[in-house]
Amino acid sequence: MTLTKNELSYIINRIHRDMTSTESHILNAEWSEHCSYKSSKQHLKPLQTYNLTSIVGHDSGIIEVGDGYVITAHIESHNHPSSIEPFGGASTGIGGVVRDILSSGTRPIALLDGLRFGNVENANTKWIFKNVVSGISHYGNCIGVPTIGGELEFDECYNDYALVDVMCIGLGKKKSLIKNRAKSGDLVILLGNFTGMDGIGGSQFASDSLRSQDDTTSAIQIPNPFIKKLIIEVIMELVNHNYIKAMKDLGGGGLSCAISEIAESLSIGITVDVDKIHTKQKMTPEEIMTSESQERMLLIIDKKKLQKIHQICKKFDLLYSIIGHVTWEKKIIVANKYHVVANLPIDLVVHPPLIDRESSIPRYIMKLKKEKKYSFSYSDLTKIFAKLIVSPNLANKNWVYNQYDYEVGLRTVVKPGYDAAVLKLDNKKYLSVSMDGNPKHCYLDPYYGTLGCFDEACRNIICSGSKLIGMVNHLQFGNPENKEIFWSFLKSLYGLIDYSKNFHIPCIGGKVSFYNETAHGQIKPSPVISMIGISDHPFNTLQIQNNDNLVIIGETKDELGGSEYFYQIFDSYAGKCPQVDFKASKLHMMVVTKLLKNSLVNSITDCSKGGIAMAISKLCMLNKIGCIVNVDQIPSTLKLQIDKILFSESHSRYIMAVPDNKLTKIISILRSNNVIFNLIGKFNTDKLIFKHSNNEIIKINIHTLYKKWMSTINELMI
Amino acid sequence: MVLFILCMNVGITVFPGSNCDRDIKRVVDQTLKTCSRFYWHKKNLPSNVDVVIIPGGFSYGDYLRPGIIASHSPIIKSIKKLAKKKTPILGICNGFQILLESNLLPGTLLKNTTLSFVCKWTNIIVHNVNTPFTNQLKLYQKIPISIANGEGRYYVDSETLTSMKKNDQIVFKYENDSNNSIYNIAGVCNEDMNVVGMMPHPERAAEYEINPIDNKPSLSIFASILNQFNIEN
Numbered sequence: 001m002t003l004t005k006n007e008l009s010y011i012i013n014r015i016h017r018d019m020t021s022t023e024s025h026i027l028n029a030e031w032s033e034h035c036s037y038k039s040s041k042q043h044l045k046p047l048q049t050y051n052l053t054s055i056v057g058h059d060s061g062i063i064e065v066g067d068g069y070v071i072t073a074h075i076e077s078h079n080h081p082s083s084i085e086p087f088g089g090a091s092t093g094i095g096g097v098v099r100d101i102l103s104s105g106t107r108p109i110a111l112l113d114g115l116r117f118g119n120v121e122n123a124n125t126k127w128i129f130k131n132v133v134s135g136i137s138h139y140g141n142c143i144g145v146p147t148i149g150g151e152l153e154f155d156e157c158y159n160d161y162a163l164v165d166v167m168c169i170g171l172g173k174k175k176s177l178i179k180n181r182a183k184s185g186d187l188v189i190l191l192g193n194f195t196g197m198d199g200i201g202g203s204q205f206a207s208d209s210l211r212s213q214d215d216t217t218s219a220i221q222i223p224n225p226f227i228k229k230l231i232i233e234v235i236m237e238l239v240n241h242n243y244i245k246a247m248k249d250l251g252g253g254g255l256s257c258a259i260s261e262i263a264e265s266l267s268i269g270i271t272v273d274v275d276k277i278h279t280k281q282k283m284t285p286e287e288i289m290t291s292e293s294q295e296r297m298l299l300i301i302d303k304k305k306l307q308k309i310h311q312i313c314k315k316f317d318l319l320y321s322i323i324g325h326v327t328w329e330k331k332i333i334v335a336n337k338y339h340v341v342a343n344l345p346i347d348l349v350v351h352p353p354l355i356d357r358e359s360s361i362p363r364y365i366m367k368l369k370k371e372k373k374y375s376f377s378y379s380d381l382t383k384i385f386a387k388l389i390v391s392p393n394l395a396n397k398n399w400v401y402n403q404y405d406y407e408v409g410l411r412t413v414v415k416p417g418y419d420a421a422v423l424k425l426d427n428k429k430y431l432s433v434s435m436d437g438n439p440k441h442c443y444l445d446p447y448y449g450t451l452g453c454f455d456e457a458c459r460n461i462i463c464s465g466s467k468l469i470g471m472v473n474h475l476q477f478g479n480p481e482n483k484e485i486f487w488s489f490l491k492s493l494y495g496l497i498d499y500s501k502n503f504h505i506p507c508i509g510g511k512v513s514f515y516n517e518t519a520h521g522q523i524k525p526s527p528v529i530s531m532i533g534i535s536d537h538p539f540n541t542l543q544i545q546n547n548d549n550l551v552i553i554g555e556t557k558d559e560l561g562g563s564e565y566f567y568q569i570f571d572s573y574a575g576k577c578p579q580v581d582f583k584a585s586k587l588h589m590m591v592v593t594k595l596l597k598n599s600l601v602n603s604i605t606d607c608s609k610g611g612i613a614m615a616i617s618k619l620c621m622l623n624k625i626g627c628i629v630n631v632d633q634i635p636s637t638l639k640l641q642i643d644k645i646l647f648s649e650s651h652s653r654y655i656m657a658v659p660d661n662k663l664t665k666i667i668s669i670l671r672s673n674n675v676i677f678n679l680i681g682k683f684n685t686d687k688l689i690f691k692h693s694n695n696e697i698i699k700i701n702i703h704t705l706y707k708k709w710m711s712t713i714n715e716l717m718i
Numbered sequence: 719m720v721l722f723i724l725c726m727n728v729g730i731t732v733f734p735g736s737n738c739d740r741d742i743k744r745v746v747d748q749t750l751k752t753c754s755r756f757y758w759h760k761k762n763l764p765s766n767v768d769v770v771i772i773p774g775g776f777s778y779g780d781y782l783r784p785g786i787i788a789s790h791s792p793i794i795k796s797i798k799k800l801a802k803k804k805t806p807i808l809g810i811c812n813g814f815q816i817l818l819e820s821n822l823l824p825g826t827l828l829k830n831t832t833l834s835f836v837c838k839w840t841n842i843i844v845h846n847v848n849t850p851f852t853n854q855l856k857l858y859q860k861i862p863i864s865i866a867n868g869e870g871r872y873y874v875d876s877e878t879l880t881s882m883k884k885n886d887q888i889v890f891k892y893e894n895d896s897n898n899s900i901y902n903i904a905g906v907c908n909e910d911m912n913v914v915g916m917m918p919h920p921e922r923a924a925e926y927e928i929n930p931i932d933n934k935p936s937l938s939i940f941a942s943i944l945n946q947f948n949i950e951n
Binding site for chain 1: 734735737738740741744745758760775776778779780781834835836837838864866868919921922925927928930
């Protein structure tokens with residue numbers, strides 16, 4: 001039980017009596033940080049900037065994409081469970097986010113997952129990593145939703161832990177969206193799996209630090225993708241017939257949370273008879289109300305439609321029970337055969353007193369501003385380069401995505417492994433999706449780190465030839481009761497708000513997850529940002545021709561704090577965190593979009609983790625062609641050391657392959673827009689060569705590099 | 719007589735857990751421009767179905783063994799009858815597993831050697847152009863195609879393999895990446911050659927935007943059905 005003394009007395013003051021046991025369980029679940037957002041709610045308001053194309057009032061964010069279609073998007077994490085039972089934890093993470101998409105009445109069409117684990121050399125990390133990936137593969141493949149992208153990162157701060165972010169995208173017709181209306185007398189139906197003893201207290205479990213692993217087994221849910229697949233098909237049939245008045249998924253907090261939140265959003269009351277619920281075993285009302293058994297949906301329907309709904313459920317052999325009805329009095333009333341076991345005002349359940357957390361700047365931040373001294377010689381560069389490109393964080397992630405069915409649904413035009421995945425929609429438009437995070441940068445500077453993640457996610461969409469239409473985010477931090485953690489959370493949030501406002505990108509959904517810590521301590525601030533874009537023609541980046549020119553846009557600055565270079569080679573984070581220049585960033589996005597639209601470019605990517613070195617290598621490896629790069633031509637701040645030019649992770653930079661006959665046109669467009677750019681190389685060899693003052697400082701065979709880049713993670717996981 | 723058949727009746731079976739049913743319908747209806755219908759597993763197929771396609775997916779969540787529970791569905795009885803009548807029947811991925819469990823095709827499918835699900839693009843080679851699904855392909859033609867399975871390693875005892883070779887029952891072989899399938903087998907047919915099962919997904923390779931290499935060979939697998947009924951595509 002997690003209610004504080006103050007919260008207890010607040011409740012007693014409101015209801016003028018002691019709580020019943022069931023009421024206490026309901027409030028403990030609903031007032032957990034996980035369900036109530038009591039630490040973060042008041043700070044999140046400025047982020048809810050909606051533009052004309054987004055629709056409010058659903059579990060998932062909704063954006064219109066033309067021709068009567070809408071896409072829905074939602075992101076969730078399942079960190080605590082995935083650390084203890086990675087296979088089931090990751091599976092149920094997907095199950096949860098898919099239900100949010102279904103709740104709006106849209107069909108899930110794609111999944112993305114952002115995965116973060118500890119040091120990959122540790123046996124426990126390997127175990128967690130392997131099983132999280134198989135859990136996602138098992139669940140996602142079985143429900144027939146393609147997993148089309150995501151990211152993978154290893155960092156010591158996640159040792160014996162895991163961040164498993166899952167994002168789902170749905171597609172539907174605007175007119176079929178669930179209207180979410182109900183009137184007194186409507187029936188409340190619980191559809192799907194049996195309610196059982198699994199996952200009891202899951203939301204409280206997720207609202208506490210993961211310091212000991214005792215007594216947590218019952219807090220972990222059990223996935224069943226087969227039942228989820230049936231639920232998807234049943235809900236789609238019900239939606240097509242317009243049989244559902246309102247819908248809510250059962251996730252954290254189970255029935256308590258679903259009933260109180262749907263009642264609150266519809267301004268109704270709900271009376272529940274717990275004896276009517278189909279349960280796996282004999283359970284008390286407390287257990288039934290807080291069980292987080294998976295694969296369940298709550299529906300509000302018109303009595304007259306019951307027979308039709310019954311027939312559809314029977315066709316799919318899917319269970320359901322009529323568990324209660326809608327009342328006009330805004331109360332949640334729970335009863336069994338004998339008596340009423342809970343009777344609470346909805347607003348009390350849904351609105352716990354918010355907590356004004358204190359914040360203060362973390363002491364470590366000042367210490368990490370200054371770079372560690374290191375020695376560097378030109379002769380080591382090839383070795384360093386080869387080591388860095390194939391290091392686990394930069395290596396190709398095919399070991400992961402080849403376990404996911406990324407093709408099912410016949411939509412995946414750009415497959416996993418590129419800047420953004422691209423999906424074909426039913427109205428002949430194309431949806432691009434990217435997902436990005438950078439805990440190292442966010443650790444050094446949560447504000448600029450978050451801006452950077454946002455900028456990177458946008459750049460990935462821009463490189464796929466799409467227009468930015470919406471963003472979903474997930475803010476993951478340690479214990480909010482710690483002032484320093486809460487400071488980082490606020491800074492990160494301000495970053496989101498500033499970027500979103502400046503670029504007019506609506507935030508269509510987001511989640512906050514606190515208490516991400518283990519016995520080893522807190523995780524680094526880990527915001528994850530997923531960007532959605534749309535286009536009429538997706539850009540194919542695999543078109544480099546022999547003799548194409550290498551052009552870079554943007555300035556390289558002395559910003560190596562939190563870089564993969566410092567981390568992998570010198571085991572250090574310290575230094576200056578890359579900053580985002582809004583003006584330059586906007587200008588570059590506009591210009592790149594113009595170049596792609598006019599088909600002036602054969603291939604493009606942005607510079608992010610691993611800097612220019614990684615970006616050029618990636619273009620070369622994916623196109624299986626080498627390049628000679630003149631490092632001295634790269635636009636950079638004065639007197640920047642060569643290794644810094646190659647590995648700095650400054651934002652708003654793009655590199656692209658341009659054919660000879662389009663070079664003049666591109667140069668004139670870039671010049672007329674006052675863009676910092678330069679011609680820095682030529683693709684005309686099978687080697688990747690970096691030249692400085694006419695010396696070849698790096699020389700590496702592209703096919704050898706490609707082989708190693710593709711196999712790093714395979715070899716680690718054997 | 720041919721002219722009277724304006725639209726074929728392609729029956730796509732749907733089991734609880736079928737995932738590729740709508741994908742196949744899109745290729746048949748939109749790319750191939752003929753007609754298909756879904757048939758829910760609890761009912762029999764009408765006898766006037768021209769072609770049956772059993773799609774991939776996870777029928778019954780792959781519980782017990784892939785395809786085994788589906789092979790006891792009512793619809794399988796009518797599929798067996800149609801098979802005897804030499805109606806063309808194609809099982810893809812989980813559909814192949816269902817045909818094997820229904821004893822309509824020889825052999826079995828084992829867990830992949832990696833012990834995990836594998837989704838990637840590969841090449842298969844056509845070894846029999848006399849089935850209703852390969853008559854528009856050339857012998858030894860290469861087909862770039864997508865595979866996505868957890869239990870896709872074909873196995874059959876050596877005696878049966880010998881007779882399968884003799885009867886020309888090996889329809890597709892992997893070009894090189896065989897997932898340790900015996901004799902590199904990717905797809906087989908029955909002795910009458912009207913029932914074909916294959917592990918790769920031709921419906922995922924039949925559209926040019928989805929297939930990164932060449933969509934024509936896979937589309938020919940579907941176009942073969944039309945040819946079987948002498949319908950111009």
